[in-house]
Amino acid sequence: MSRLVVVSNRIAIPDNSKASAGGLAVGVLDALKTTGGLWFGWNGEISEISGEEDDELSVVEHDGITYASMPLNQNDYDLYYCQFSNAVLWPAFHYRIDLVDFQREAWEVYCQVNDLLAKRLKPLIKEDDVLWIHDYHLLPFAAALRKIGVNNRIGFFLHIPFPTPEIFNSLPTHQELLKMMCEYDLLGFQTEADRMAFVDNLKQQDLLEEIDEKTHRAYGNTFKTEVYPIGISPDSIKEMAEGPLPPKMAAMKKDLGDVQNIISCERLDYTKGLPERFLAFEALLENFPQHRGNVRYSQIAPTSRGDVLAYQDLRHQLEMEVGRINGKYGSLHSTPLFYLNQHFDRRLLMKLFRLTDVGLVTPLRDGMNLVAKEYVAAQNPEDPGVLVLSRFAGAANEMTAALIVNPYDRDEVAAALHQALNMPLEERISRYNEMMELLRKNDIAQWSKRYVEDLQAIPVRNSGHGAVAEHAAS
Ligand code: GDG
Numbered sequence: 001m002s003r004l005v006v007v008s009n010r011i012a013i014p015d016n017s018k019a020s021a022g023g024l025a026v027g028v029l030d031a032l033k034t035t036g037g038l039w040f041g042w043n044g045e046i047s048e049i050s051g052e053e054d055d056e057l058s059v060v061e062h063d064g065i066t067y068a069s070m071p072l073n074q075n076d077y078d079l080y081y082c083q084f085s086n087a088v089l090w091p092a093f094h095y096r097i098d099l100v101d102f103q104r105e106a107w108e109v110y111c112q113v114n115d116l117l118a119k120r121l122k123p124l125i126k127e128d129d130v131l132w133i134h135d136y137h138l139l140p141f142a143a144a145l146r147k148i149g150v151n152n153r154i155g156f157f158l159h160i161p162f163p164t165p166e167i168f169n170s171l172p173t174h175q176e177l178l179k180m181m182c183e184y185d186l187l188g189f190q191t192e193a194d195r196m197a198f199v200d201n202l203k204q205q206d207l208l209e210e211i212d213e214k215t216h217r218a219y220g221n222t223f224k225t226e227v228y229p230i231g232i233s234p235d236s237i238k239e240m241a242e243g244p245l246p247p248k249m250a251a252m253k254k255d256l257g258d259v260q261n262i263i264s265c266e267r268l269d270y271t272k273g274l275p276e277r278f279l280a281f282e283a284l285l286e287n288f289p290q291h292r293g294n295v296r297y298s299q300i301a302p303t304s305r306g307d308v309l310a311y312q313d314l315r316h317q318l319e320m321e322v323g324r325i326n327g328k329y330g331s332l333h334s335t336p337l338f339y340l341n342q343h344f345d346r347r348l349l350m351k352l353f354r355l356t357d358v359g360l361v362t363p364l365r366d367g368m369n370l371v372a373k374e375y376v377a378a379q380n381p382e383d384p385g386v387l388v389l390s391r392f393a394g395a396a397n398e399m400t401a402a403l404i405v406n407p408y409d410r411d412e413v414a415a416a417l418h419q420a421l422n423m424p425l426e427e428r429i430s431r432y433n434e435m436m437e438l439l440r441k442n443d444i445a446q447w448s449k450r451y452v453e454d455l456q457a458i459p460v461r462n463s464g465h466g467a468v469a470e471h472a473a474s
Contacts, residue, residue, distance in 0.1 A: 002128045002153075002456060004037035007121065009081070009137035011041035011069050014062045024134065024159065026233055031132070031448035032065045038129075040121050043069035046077050057120055068124055072113070079109035082307050085137045088171065091310070093136060093160050094271040094365045097170050099310050107173050111140055118144035125150060130455050133184070135159045143180035155186035155455040157228065160367040161394070162194040165204045178202060182219045185458045188228045188451055190367040190394040195225050224458065228451050229398060230368050231443045234377040234436065241350040241378035249348070253355055259334075260421050261356040262297040265349060266363075266371055267304035268341065270314050273364040273390065273407045274301060278321045280362070280413035281337060285329045287411065288418045293334050295421065297360070298352075302343035315341065353378035358420045359387045361395075362407035368394040372402070376435045384432035386420035388413065398442070401434040 012025040032039060049056050049071060059068045072081065083106035091099035118141060125131070131154040133141045142154040168174050178201055181187060189195040202208040202218050209217040215224050245253065262281070266272045281297045301318070305311045322339040329336045344352070353359060359375030372387060372395040379385050387402035389395060396404055403416040 001035055002130045003126060004032055004035040004452060005121075005125060005129045005131045006032060006037065006039045006134070007117070007131065007138060007141060008039075008041045008134035009085070010044055011039050011067060013043060013060065013067050013069060024230075026236075027230065027444040027448045028134075029065070030445050031452050033063070034449070035452070036064050038066045038068060038124060040068045040124065041117075042072055042081075045071040046074055047071040049073055059124075068121075070117075070120060076109060076113050076116075079103075079106040080113035081137070082305070084110035086305055086308050087310070089136045089139070090160070090271075092167060092171055093163050095161075095163060095167055096270065097167060099270070100170070102172055104172075111144075114138060114140040114144045115147070117141065118148060118150075121145070122148055122150060125152060127152070130452070131155065132157065132452065132455060139177055140180040142183035142185075146183050151461050153185050153455055153458050153460055154183070155188065155451065155458075156181070156184040157188040157451065158194065158367070159190065159230070161191075161365055162189060162197045162201075164197045165201045168197075168201050169204075174201075175205065178205065178207075179219050182221045182223060184223055185461070186224045186226065186451075186455050188226055190227070190229055191397055192227050194367070194394075195227050199225060224454070226454060228447055229394060229442060230370070231447045232370055232373045232377060232439060233444050234373075234439045237350055237374055237377040240347045241354040242380075243351075245351060245355075246348065249351060249355070256296070258294070260291075260295045260358070262295065262358040262360050262417065262421075263300075263353060263356040263375075264298070264360045264362075264371075265300040265344070265353075266361075268301040268311065268315060268318070269304060270310055271363055271365055272301075273362050274299065274314070275317055275321055276364065276407050276410065277360060277362050277413070278318070278325060278337065280407075280410040280417070281360075282325050282329070283410040283414035284417045285325075285336060287414050291418070291421065292329060292336075293331060296334075296336060296338065298338040298340065298356075300340045300342065300344055300349070303341060350374065350378045353385075354380055357385050358417060359385055360413075360417065361387065361393065362390040362405060362413060363393050364390070364407055366390070366393040366395070370395075372399055373439055376402075376432065377439055379432055381429070381432065381436075383425065384428050386423050386428055386431065387435070388416045388420055398438050399435050401431040 006028050057068055057070050087101045129152050131152055133156045207218040211217055214226055285292050322337055325337050326335055353375050361369060361372040363369055372389050372393060376387055389399055389402040389404055390407040391404050403420055405413045405416045
């Protein structure tokens with residue numbers, strides 16, 4: 001079996017702390033442990049470097065895996081990461097073209113950083129390696145490697161949605177991006193809708209030759225597209241969720257008495273539909289007055305991408321809404337809405353999920369949404385909570401036993417919350433069992449195994465390609 005090389009924008013370097021790894025890191029580590037391999041990417045630090053010097057690459061071995069990472073300089077961080085990745089691609093791919101702030105200089109730096117990372121990775125690649133590249137920061141990465149003569153099999157997985165042509169065409173560099181993506185040998189998506197959107201973009205440019213349903217030819221390259229819905233590790237989540245509660249949590253449970261609990265947790269991000277969710281909770285209290293004083297909604301939302309303006313605006317908006325709703329529906333002895341702009345320990349979070357009656361996961365658009373899956377896996381099988389899930393999360397394709405809602409329709413979400421809070425035990429167990437079966441069948445280990453096997457099965461490109469590309473680039 002070939003060695004696996006994983007490349008992602010950020011890499012999770014082991015620091016011997018007890019912190020548990022999140023979804024992507026678990027999947028990647030699982031795949032790397034099977035084949036032994038290399039994980040390469042940005043170490044999350046910003047320094048004064050140019051990125052060109054050999055000693056700026058740090059290489060450490062841990063548990064049979066090699067971690068190679070480098071810092072970014074301030075300009076690259078600002079333009080490649082904050083600007084082009086997170087203020088152009090992230091909003092556009094989540095259908096928020098109103099938030100796209102396209103600057104040509106940022107596009108150029110985005111491509112340059114991909115070129116730089118490719119150049120730094122190349123000496124570490126062996127002839128037989130297969131490369132698995134992750135996410136929207138690295139759309140041009142295969143093209144950057146091909147330019148410098150790397151012919152290895154290179155696969156890509158997009159963790160976020162892929163937009164339809166109407167949206168994608170609004171990006172001034174959409175054609176360049178499509179062309180670069182066609183340098184991959186295998187393009188993996190979270191859902192069939194995302195895969196089809198990518199194919200439709202190529203069709204619309206009149207570029208696509210279909211070899212079979214999922215094998216295509218464009219820009220002189222042959223490549224495959226496939227759907228790989230990312231999973232979780234249900235058993236490790238169950239293990240974290242069960243067992244004795246830490247004293248503060250046990251006291252909280254006691255204080256709550258008969259009050260029912262709704263929980264949500266995600267990075268503070270405008271794609272997650274937080275203001276809409278607050279309004280839906282307000283509609284629950286408005287439309288179903290019997291819940292007033294008897295239900296509490298806790299929203300955990302740690303800050304993410306705090307350097308990007310749209311995220312700062314969202315934070316202010318949420319702070320205002322919480323005050324308004326609590327002012328309207330709170331009393332001297334009850335606060336209906338708890339908003340915690342803090343990062344929680346993962347074990348604690350899973351225990352909290354298990355304590356609650358409803359998991360409210362209503363993003364406006366989401367590639368998959370691991371929280372939805374984690375919420376279900378954390379439940380007590382004998383007395384499970386109910387998942388209320390947005391139809392615009394990739395997870396809704398699989399988690400059909402959740403209460404599926406339109407996050408833009410606050411009355412519909414309120415009605416689903418009411419239904420969830422009143423759902424009989426038998427129905428809760430039946431829905432839980434149906435979802436758990438699926439979570440076990442397509443867990444994170446299966447996800448990475450399927451992807452890597454498919455990538456390994458692709459024939460290596462003809463050896464002339466790299467030489468030609470290298471010549472063209474010189
Ligand atoms: C992208 C795509 C896709 C959240 N808050 C805390 C915390 N989390 C953990 C959750 C979960 C992870 O972060 C978030 O994963 P999601 O899938 O929900 O969302 P994104 O971060 O947007 O991820 C998404 C995913 O990639 C994987 O392909 O599903 O669609 O957007 O694991 O539990 N963890 C801890 N404290 C927190 O406060 N410890």
